[in-house]
Amino acid sequence: MQKLVDGIHKFQRNYFSQDQKLFETLVEGQHPLALFITCSDSRINPNYMTQTKPGELFIQRTAGNIVPAYGAVHGGEAATIEYAVSALKVKDIIVCGHSHCGAMSGLLNPELIEKMPAVKSYLEHAECTRRIVDENYGHLTDPEKRLILTVQENVLVQIENLKTHPSVAAAVGRGELKLHGWVYKFETGEVFNFNPDEGQFLPLEEDVLSEKALDKAMPPISPI
Amino acid sequence: MQKLVDGIHKFQRNYFSQDQKLFETLVEGQHPLALFITCSDSRINPNYMTQTKPGELFIQRTAGNIVPAYGAVHGGEAATIEYAVSALKVKDIIVCGHSHCGAMSGLLNPELIEKMPAVKSYLEHAECTRRIVDENYGHLTDPEKRLILTVQENVLVQIENLKTHPSVAAAVGRGELKLHGWVYKFETGEVFNFNPDEGQFLPLEEDVLSEKALDKAMPPISPI
Amino acid sequence: MQKLVDGIHKFQRNYFSQDQKLFETLVEGQHPLALFITCSDSRINPNYMTQTKPGELFIQRTAGNIVPAYGAVHGGEAATIEYAVSALKVKDIIVCGHSHCGAMSGLLNPELIEKMPAVKSYLEHAECTRRIVDENYGHLTDPEKRLILTVQENVLVQIENLKTHPSVAAAVGRGELKLHGWVYKFETGEVFNFNPDEGQFLPLEEDVLSEKALDKAMPPISPI
């Protein structure tokens, strides 16, 4: 704990003055670029990996970057998403999984979480992930590959859950919000983006095209 | 979105190599110092304000740094807390509110969130905060003071909720876990710590004594 | 009630013998072609409109052909879907809305259901539909067109909810299950199918191509 206290004083002495102007402007309100949903894992720092400044990322973090489907939990996830989309009008939501995720490891190995009823109960919102891996990836037996594949499939599953949130569905429908599925390999610094055209997670490229969103706006349908 | 993509490439080119060794070590597992619970607000960066490195802070972020009482929500909050305490054995939990919090503003001004049913529903877990401010602070009429006071009371309320989580209650009881209530004023860089002896939030001091925890271990009680 | 009793005796005297052989075979078990999800509305008869025999359609009917997202309701919808996919291995699920739907009318006109708290509460699972129509179809002012458009959008919303059910997600993923969105205009006998290529509901055509499913199997993704 002393380390944290010392860190704060170091921040106050050496760093705060650099961003003081920015912080003072932000008193007026935040206008983040995106909602970034990731795991609580201590090895992930969204602002560091995206080199963003205060005010740029609205961040939701719970174990396993899980997004319960709308109505499944009247908890922080639904409220945070609704606030980001309806009040802050973010233009992008990134669901970002990561390598060596303990939550996903618990999903594959239930005995690891036997004594953790709250974790077990929360992982029911990743039951789609568990079943997809269990039923459709029988050929994948290497435990390491199986874990990272689970992380990848879970990102796609949570994006499906995200689409059931009313604020998201409406904004996606009119082209004002895009959804992105990422996986971060912290040990190599690589970030992979799900490319819907290829149906695969590919290294995030530099050009604008790399921003392939998972959802396109759906032009209004006509009454029959 | 392009800004985030560019930031990632900047991180990969210029910063990753600095921490590469650290990241590679962290493949073995994380051993964070503390669980840091704070708001999703884009103006807060827990790692920056505490000058911590990857692997040091397990971080939970939802709107309003709310911690529903145990059993109230089978969601990410309970799972994340349980995982931090039971699996990772963190020694400290910090609940950190912040100035100009939009969620607390919505709690004081329900008309702001009228069209956000998920936010409204989530704020029921801060109903203690609302009632305490409403019933016990009638004398505080200045809106700015009322908002920051609400942020402060909410930190204490969420710590009460935290104590109802079984993993927390048991670890606090045997002196292996301490709970801390902080408020971060991002516009001044100040951090205030609730000092239970004074019954007030005071600027975080440099010496170890400033670490007054909100919970002391309770020596075992004797069977009657 | 006497009419129903008379109808049963008429059925027993005049019709049962025709299908007796079929019914006796069905004692061994059912192998339905599809799960048909539609409204409880008395004007809809799924077997009549598809000219199917006993044993061919597994049928789920509640007000508004609503499918709460997985985890949102531990009720009949999730159980019926899971049983159809996991136990009966149906190959297709049709969500079929219909013209002049009272539930959708209540969604657009909350005053109609003010005194019906259970209906009101159930329509929260169509909140995506309400928001999409409210926010994205401001240009559509004709009440009749607005109602049928709501029926159409609701079919798509409920299919999104359907995808969050684990048995569905896994089976769709490996190409063993297809999802279809239909609207039935009972007053003309027309059936419209959502065509994902056109992004519109089009009259169901006779050739096989008309069966465009809403979901294609996703070939396995590769571990990164």
Place this chain on the structure above:
Amino acid sequence: MQKLVDGIHKFQRNYFSQDQKLFETLVEGQHPLALFITCSDSRINPNYMTQTKPGELFIQRTAGNIVPAYGAVHGGEAATIEYAVSALKVKDIIVCGHSHCGAMSGLLNPELIEKMPAVKSYLEHAECTRRIVDENYGHLTDPEKRLILTVQENVLVQIENLKTHPSVAAAVGRGELKLHGWVYKFETGEVFNFNPDEGQFLPLEEDVLSEKALDKAMPPISPI
């Protein structure tokens, strides 16, 4: 799927014109005789077995014709019942179980549904049925008899659940709604009605007396 598409075209070509007048009248609204609650089982066709026309039966179908008690599930069952009674003013509700029911089979043999958590969870609303059969019918060891008896007891249990729904309780109280418990043996075409005077399910008779309802109106009680 092609079979369903072909069936629809057959319906449109050969049958729709017969009922066209009726369907056009029904645009004005539905006035069904009864709410018919039965299982999703593909071998049951309520309109066929009662020889009813479009507009005559409001139909609720989920696995096992289960009716969770009021407040137990904020799902389709409560909404459909409330809509039928409060908005459509049906005069009768029939809960109709059937022979060889897979849901009741799962209730007696939990190992059959071990891998179906949603079914398992839903069957908790038939826990009364399970306990009654388990505790009170120890003498009934023949599996076939045990299954049909379970179907019968479940019809009575779900009628008890039905009575906890406010719209039902109030309408039954003033004699405007009657509740009926039926079992349909599809392999013989027989329909059995619970006769409260005999305390047994008896073949549905032809005369009006066969309509013995399970609930009589209760004349108003006097304030003490």
Place this chain on the structure above:
Amino acid sequence: MQKLVDGIHKFQRNYFSQDQKLFETLVEGQHPLALFITCSDSRINPNYMTQTKPGELFIQRTAGNIVPAYGAVHGGEAATIEYAVSALKVKDIIVCGHSHCGAMSGLLNPELIEKMPAVKSYLEHAECTRRIVDENYGHLTDPEKRLILTVQENVLVQIENLKTHPSVAAAVGRGELKLHGWVYKFETGEVFNFNPDEGQFLPLEEDVLSEKALDKAMPPISPI
């Protein structure tokens, strides 16, 4: 509070020795005659009004002697009932309402409980009562009569809810448990029992016939 402390010392000095033998026997276990469900109201003392000794009545008390239907609340009511019936094998359950009940008053006058969300939410389990009184007793305009009538109807409604609890349904079915509906007028000392033959609450008579239970055992039904 001092009054309670003094009362306890008075009890210890003057009364405990009278019942000491009884209390020592009860260390072996309790074998209560009945489960007595009544309101938390301070004016009711079940042991006093029935002149029962320690060990004779298992007592459940919450506001309004409400018994949520099975599955509606995973709370103390269901657990207490199950424990009384399954573990203690009580032979009778009495649901006892009372005159001048504040909870029932809140049910009739929602403005009284506008600021009490938990009370409001709990009274949803008496929504049957509210609707029955509202829809079927329009002729009863005198507020006092309307309140006591509401208390009476609520006793009957809660007994319907009680029947949805599996342990109760099974024990009632085999004649081992009887359910009784009482209303206690504390200002006169009168107790009224619902007499199902008369369909009215009548003063509790002295002879055994006064014990008319609300439920008779249902002889086993025969498989069809």
Place this chain on the structure above:
Amino acid sequence: MQKLVDGIHKFQRNYFSQDQKLFETLVEGQHPLALFITCSDSRINPNYMTQTKPGELFIQRTAGNIVPAYGAVHGGEAATIEYAVSALKVKDIIVCGHSHCGAMSGLLNPELIEKMPAVKSYLEHAECTRRIVDENYGHLTDPEKRLILTVQENVLVQIENLKTHPSVAAAVGRGELKLHGWVYKFETGEVFNFNPDEGQFLPLEEDVLSEKALDKAMPPISPI
């Protein structure tokens, strides 16, 4: 049952007239001294042990004197507490456990309640108690001592849960409500009070000092 009926007539003939005046006054309304929360156990009679008269104790009784945390259960506990504090303005709440408690015994020995799902589910609100005893009292092996210690810890746990109820938190904050933890040993007539200064349950003393509350009012905090 006849015993209860006889008891009531005995009460009416021999005792009611003594308290008739009191009862008639109480028609105007109740003003109880305290809310007394205790177990449903038949061996406990709160009015007898505190020698209180009708109108003096508002009493909540469910199995195990459990108080689910706020929001965890929308049941009788939250409503009763809110009504006692907000409507009746009680000045004290006592949570009173007792020796030989069957619910606490079930918490320590889950096999005793294996067949009682509602009890099992309710005991999740005492999961803190279970974990504290399991993890922190390994040294206590004597089953009798372990049971009474569990009763003691459970009283403290339920008081923590109590503090999460908004009406309680606000009233405690301004010094208008005190919380007390008691254990009643019915076989000796002893009552033990948790003394926060000693951190132990001590015999309730006669002087005013014995009223040490578990919560002190917290003087208003200052906005930072």
